[in-house]
Amino acid sequence: MNVEPSRRSLLNGAAALAGAAALSPLLVACGGGGSGNQGGTSSEQGLASALPDHVPSDAVTPDIAPVEGAAGAISPPGFLRYPTERVRTVPEVPGSGGTYTTLTPLWGAVPPADNEHYRAMNEALGATLEMAPSAGANYGTVLPTLTAAERLPDWVQLPGWLNAQASTGRLVGTQLADLTPYLAGDRIRQYPNLAALPTGAWRGGIWQDKLYGIPVHSGTFTLGGMFYHRRDIFEERGIDANEVRSADDLFALGEELTDARAGVWAFEELWPFIDLIFPIEAKFRVVDGRLVHRYEQPEFIEALDWCRRIVDAGLLHPDALTGSHNDDASKARFYAGQSLITADGGGSWNGADADAGRAANPGYRRGCFMPFSADGTSEPRLPLMWTASWYSYLNIKLRPEQIEECLRIANYLAAPYGSQEYTRITFGVEGTHWTEGPDGPRYTEQGTIEAQPGTYVFLANPIAVVSNLGYPQITEDFCAWAAEAVRYAYKPVFWNMNITVPRRLATADAAQAVEDTISEVSRGIQPVSAFQEALGTWKRNGGDELVGWYETEVLDKLGTGQE
């Protein structure tokens, strides 16, 4: 499973500076925003001529094979231990001596500027990449200043969820280089590791019929989040999480689990992930050839009301009410057993999570509810996130041969999990940064400082896999869950389509006032009627016009993107 940018991580205090646009889960999926006064998107023919071919790689064989599910989604391959035979996928040194500046976000401590890992990488690449990781939480604040001053580096990461803030839609072709001539169609075959990235991921890098973005962290089965529970506590109490088959079941379980006097509440905030059980479609549903906005789908109010009832019944942890301003806090409550059911991104189910949880309670085990639908009878539906939510771009000032050099480097960086190149990028130099452990490389202290922070991955990397070295059980649990869940995947309307809303409609598109009201209704601060009121205002002030624009300019001309 691909790890999408956890919405919660976007919500934490520091990230609040990254802008309110990021606060709206809708924008994560729509990727559009403040670009071009006319707005626009790609045409179907344009798309076809810009898309690169897809040539899957079979360089490495996983321990747990991927499972093909609905809507073209494939569950991610699982690795119980790091491959011992590390194949070489890039036979020649990719670079030709160039020097390139970069800018990538980083969550963690920036490695020293001139370190052995960078030097070894430059040697392996045959070029100098000047790595410049910048504080991830403030990345969205820095980008607009750099673009306004036209100070973008040669190679930059512009996450899809920052497209609106970074104005990516209008940087393409003015500050960012068109990669179509280098990658479209069979031209990508000279970069086999890039060609192995799924087609859907490249679609998100296409703007106005041309390919600009190199996908990062791609995966064909990416969900907005999952519903988790404390499996150890459930088992202790003899609760079978799989018996939860409807929203009512979940509510009833919440009542059973909550014991405020003991300081235990059933739930963390579920609303941001409610689409996983209530069949709301983001951001539109097509009914009789017309678009119905998420706000106007009947299930929306139902879901809102359900979340509100959780609050009213006192089943939500009170600290969750004051907002997700602190991601760590909600995790800490879950670890402490103060809350037992939470919804979070797929990335929170891994070895690091187990370490943190077990530090508090040795028996800690995270479990995941099997997909279910709110009414308990219909088939569950899991909306796919975009195939990639992160893209790196090359500066338009680069000469063609420089672009080719960068793409060869990108091909190196996208080498598959377990390959020789991947080992070098991720773990560094053997003996210096890592040593061979029982189940794969282990970082040395120097490796923790220099190689472990994710720097190169934000320029290009292979399709996501599941691997939790030292925790094969988690990988097995995860893959088993994904193999089941992937059957319920569906592509939302306008999936993987970069849509640039005209600027006069951008405010209606962001719908800040409605989003505020929704958040408050879901927390029980305002009645459901407040939402209906805010919705009415929104429809009058551009909302209806916005939906109309999507119908005539996108739906009628280009279809739904669902194929």
Next chain:
Amino acid sequence: MTTMTRSGTPAPRVPRQAPGRRRHPRRPVWEEPPTAPGQAVKGLSLTAVVLIILVPLYCVVLTSLSTPGAINRAGGLVLVPDGLTFDAYETMLSGGPIRRSLFVTLGITVVGTALSMIVSVLCAYGLSRSRSLGHRFLLLILVVTMFVNGGLIPTFLVVNELGGYGQYWSLILPTAVNVFNIIVLRAFFSGTAADLIDAARIDGAGEWHILGSIVLPTSRAVLAVITLFYAVGYWNTFFSVLLYLPTESEKWPLQYVLYQYVNLGATVPGQANSGFGTGAVQIAPLSLQMALVVLTLIPILLVFPFMQRHFAKGMLTGAIKG
């Protein structure tokens, strides 16, 4: 006529007080002895104030010293010691190029504070004469900037156009003038020893001489305060680093380097399933955050005693007889 004595008042002081009185050597002889209820009320309210602050502070320090287990068992700030470790501090102080960033910060703080103080003191003094030409207009120019600013992007563009991107001075010059500080300085300057200044002017003393030999010596307390204000500001330089030096890690000041560790526990998109959990340093993000807070407080506590001296009661004994 006006005279100034710097060494105390001519009023007789009792040279040696009774042994029982030595607890309060600074209590002047004319002041009544404290009453028991008065002392009790004062003591109680001060104790309450201190406790209200110390209890959370204790939680902060304790959390910074707690193991991930203790923090995750507490589900937040730790109230009862449950497993202590210095890991958070070790990580923060050993992992990165801390020493260089410390020197960078010291440099920025010293240079910046000196520059700010010179500029501010000159400006405040220049405006402190109530009848001087144009002082109201100049004051208006200052005051307007307290309420109007062009915003982040225009400011960035100006600094960038001036070549400040990637330069140390971009951390100092744009924030070197704090109008609030100038106004406070000015109020004190025009408040102290005005009659003395008038006299000095009549005697033909120049402005530089008046500033150096009358105004500054009588304004030590407020100078200490404003120096502290500026120094703390520079010490905590953070946001301008993000804007102007985002990529030059060898020029980063301490607070920015330390701040990165606070982000360490944040969900790192895309990394979580690729090798984490092996050899990764396991430290609760919360303890790192709290360690950062504590590390911020330590220099303040170290500097404070030096500043405190300037608040000694009655230090300024400029007596004006008129």
Next chain:
Amino acid sequence: MASTLAPGDEPGVTSPARRRGHRRRPVPPENRLTWRIRLRRDRTLILMTLPAIGLLVVFTYLPMLGIVTAFQFYDPLVGIADSEWIGLENFERLFGDPLFWGALENTLYLSAVQLVLYFPIPIMLALLLNSVLNERVRAVIQAVTFLPHFFSWVLVVTIFQQMFGGAGLLNQFLRDHGMGTWDLMTDPDTFALLVTSQVVWKDAGWGIIVFLAALTAINQNLYEAAAVDGAGRWRRMWHVTLPGMRGIIVLMLVLRLGNALSVGFEQLLIQRAGVGHDAADVLDTFAYYYGIGTQDYGYGAAAGIFKSVISLLLLWGANALAHRFGEDGLYRS
């Protein structure tokens, strides 16, 4: 000098208050001087202000050109010169936006509550501290009280959450004793009090240091003279200490009023989700969410201009009021 301290009398202290006497002098002769002569006389003074003015011109006034975006459909990518000019449209939208008026109302309300409940506290603390004779005790207390200033708002809110939140110490105590709970952190009705108490906790200790500096500037002889005249502890505070601090207190008050439209941006941003935008949105958060947050920069700039103009008017009004009461305020009238 031995003033008789009858109530209402002005004690002659070396404070700004004292120099109000200057105003009562006959017309100062310099008003009859030509500006040329005055320039020659004051040129050193003017020269001294130039470094600061220069820095402000470059780093504050030059970027201030950015505020013209309030009259634009501003697009940072094409820059100010090429953005579309739309006249007063942003302002028309602003004044027609109920959320804006709500934010303004909240701003003024929070500001007023803080003025009444917060403003006097640092002064009282400073007086209290000043009355502690043992210097070491005083230094320790002072150092402790201003530490919270260096806490981030996130931390302060977390601390309050753990004390007063729905799962906090207070409410667990109430639950244990079978009493009803009260989640202070999500109660919009008491939000102003919550916000103010957070400000008091965080910044009161820091706020005292300017007042302490003012206290040191009071001539000790006055206390002695007052004591010799038979004034007790309280009367000395009333007739010596407070008048001595009055200039600074009034100055701080004037500045505070000028800043009435800026109340705790980050503090409110963090707690907005808990109590809802109805209670927590102030002008700054409004401009942030509905301007910058939705890339509607021109709209945000319009809200900013509105705020600046009102602030300057408030400052001017407060200053004029101070002059009416015979105080210097920002400058001598």
